[in-house]
Amino acid sequence: MASSGRYVLNLKSLPQGKHRFDYELDDSFFEQSGSYDILGGTLAAKVEVERNGDVFNFCIALDGTVKTACDRCLDEVEIPVKEKNKLVVRFGDSYQELSDDLLVVPLSEGTLDLSSLLYEYSELAIPMQRMHSDGECDPEMMNRMSDLLAIDADEATEESGMTAHDSRWDSLGKLLEQKEQFK
Template structure:
């Protein structure tokens, strides 16, 4: 838990106005959060905090690379990421459901820890499909041995000549669609 103290922002004594914070996220950060999706990375986070009288606005600018596993060949690769996110921090005794971009804290709270927010924004900026990018020639950078093995084990689809004869009851409907 002491590691995450670096991500604490003291709210008491913070003047009204804009304040900038910079964070460098690496392997130890990802390991703290289990590193389930990304086990390592080099990410720079620029946090712009604007303190107002009734609320605080946090702008997160995330840019870097995370080391993730390819869905196709299972090798690790560095995925570039970049995102910008805004979070509102409101003061109140009770917590209300205002959406995903609002955090409620008690008026007597002395600090806010932004580590979990940073981790969430990094993970959310990773594309859903995790595959190696193509090189300059348009060829996949995936492990060639694994791609060969996948091609060998993939199910071959029957060509139209080999497929059984189609049901004639559908022919009139296919004409309506312009398929035949």
């Protein structure tokens, strides 16, 4: 993800103690990512950093909405996002991602670009199923999908050689009804 210097924190020059940085993630931020998952949105990102020596404890909170494609009708849908993530960053010889929440940044550089982290946390905050509420999907697309599903069901029935009603099971159904009457 190409980043402007706007999301780069100079960790070397950050004094000891707690610090807060606020960012607005808008459509242009998500366009720069080059991903098709998030089409746009408006998120407030609050980044709190506590420096203790060469260790930086981050708390990154995201709040707002992102736009993505609905899994059902493919129309744009707004998904609410409210997420908090913790991250520990420390200085080392080379850049390493030791785990999901532990990064090593080269002391020679001393900077951390938050843009990819902010985008990644935004993506992880979106549910697996991204859909409009019932009745809000594009009606034209839903009609097309219903038609296709009906055609697929008919083809599957024809391929399996079964009809909607198989008379061979009628006698079993009658036996079950008789059994219920005797109870």
